Amino acid sequence: MLAKLQTAIGQAAVPTGADDAMLVGNISAKPVAGDLVARDLIRPYYGNSEQLTAGCHAELDFEVEVAGSGTAGHAPAWGRLLVACNFKETVTDETSVTYTPVSSVVQTPLTMYYYLDGLLHKLADAKGTVSWDFTVKQIPKMKFHFVGTYNPVTDSPLPANTDFSKFLQPKLASTEYTTWQMHGYTGPLQALSLDMANSLTWAALIGYEGAEINDRKPAGKITLQLGSVADHDWWATVKDALLGALTITHGKTAGNIVQIDAPKVQLTDPSYTDQDNKVMLDASLTVNPDLGNDELVITVK
Numbered sequence: 001m002l003a004k005l006q007t008a009i010g011q012a013a014v015p016t017g018a019d020d021a022m023l024v025g026n027i028s029a030k031p032v033a034g035d036l037v038a039r040d041l042i043r044p045y046y047g048n049s050e051q052l053t054a055g056c057h058a059e060l061d062f063e064v065e066v067a068g069s070g071t072a073g074h075a076p077a078w079g080r081l082l083v084a085c086n087f088k089e090t091v092t093d094e095t096s097v098t099y100t101p102v103s104s105v106v107q108t109p110l111t112m113y114y115y116l117d118g119l120l121h122k123l124a125d126a127k128g129t130v131s132w133d134f135t136v137k138q139i140p141k142m143k144f145h146f147v148g149t150y151n152p153v154t155d156s157p158l159p160a161n162t163d164f165s166k167f168l169q170p171k172l173a174s175t176e177y178t179t180w181q182m183h184g185y186t187g188p189l190q191a192l193s194l195d196m197a198n199s200l201t202w203a204a205l206i207g208y209e210g211a212e213i214n215d216r217k218p219a220g221k222i223t224l225q226l227g228s229v230a231d232h233d234w235w236a237t238v239k240d241a242l243l244g245a246l247t248i249t250h251g252k253t254a255g256n257i258v259q260i261d262a263p264k265v266q267l268t269d270p271s272y273t274d275q276d277n278k279v280m281l282d283a284s285l286t287v288n289p290d291l292g293n294d295e296l297v298i299t300v301k
Contacts, residue, residue, distance in 0.1 A: 002017065005083060009125055035204075084110040101297075129145050195218060225280055248260050262296050
């Protein structure tokens with residue numbers, strides 16, 4: 001898969017294997033997506049009427065491993081994917097790169113190519129949404145969903161000189177490489193997921209069609225080992241709808257550290273589960289902004 005940011009909406013880019021290769025996994029696609037409109041004709045015999053495709057577009061889902069760029073202050077290769085998910089990329093003092101959400105129209109969507117068994121599929125003006133998954137003893141992943149304009153599928157060989165060197169070997173989610181804190185508490189964590197939950201739709205009007213992001217409702221889930229009330233009163237936290245900061249940091253070597261910060265997280269719907277004869281607390285998370293456009297900030301350093 002290749003992905004390159006466009007200079008503007010409506011101006012497709014031409015990604016190359018040398019500069020724009022994305023190291024992805026668990027890919028799935030809808031090469032032709034849209035609404036089906038049945039003709040529903042009345043005829044003197046049984047049978048279907050054909051269904052016409054309205055709002056034709058393409059969709060693409062895939063995962064990317066959470067890892068840095070290799071050099072502090074340099075944007076990771078997957079940073080362009082976040083930009084097309086309504087994040088602003090900022091290089092700070094050549095020591096870190098931050099991605100903060102924005103509430104405006106994506107002006108730099110992606111052109112995406114993916115090759116499947118000798119077939120080249122293209123999505124232009126692609127915009128997306130992203131979620132993160134940190135589960136102990138697993139590779140942390142970013143899960144992307146993109147929507148873009150449909151282009152005719154063509155026969156094509158794989159691109160030459162495909163370079164994946166910008167993608168570092170990931171580290172497993174573990175005590176050695178992962179730290180976290182929520183509402184001032186840190187303890188045994190089994191899993192944490194966060195979803196940007198962009199409202200991603202395909203707008204189809206006479207004279208205009210395209211992918212749109214017109215809202216977001218970030219949320220998540222957490223599973224942690226249940227401690228005592230003295231450790232943290234999660235029950236009161238839920239009952240009183242308290243808001244608190246959440247941070248998770250993965251990696252410990254400069255150039256391969258990824259940190260996610262959420263300033264105001266609310267826990268809801270708590271329940272208990274068993275994990276290796278330990279009581280675990282499961283809860284849903286609502287991720288809220290503080291000053292605006294700051295509810296999930298990703299820092300690569």
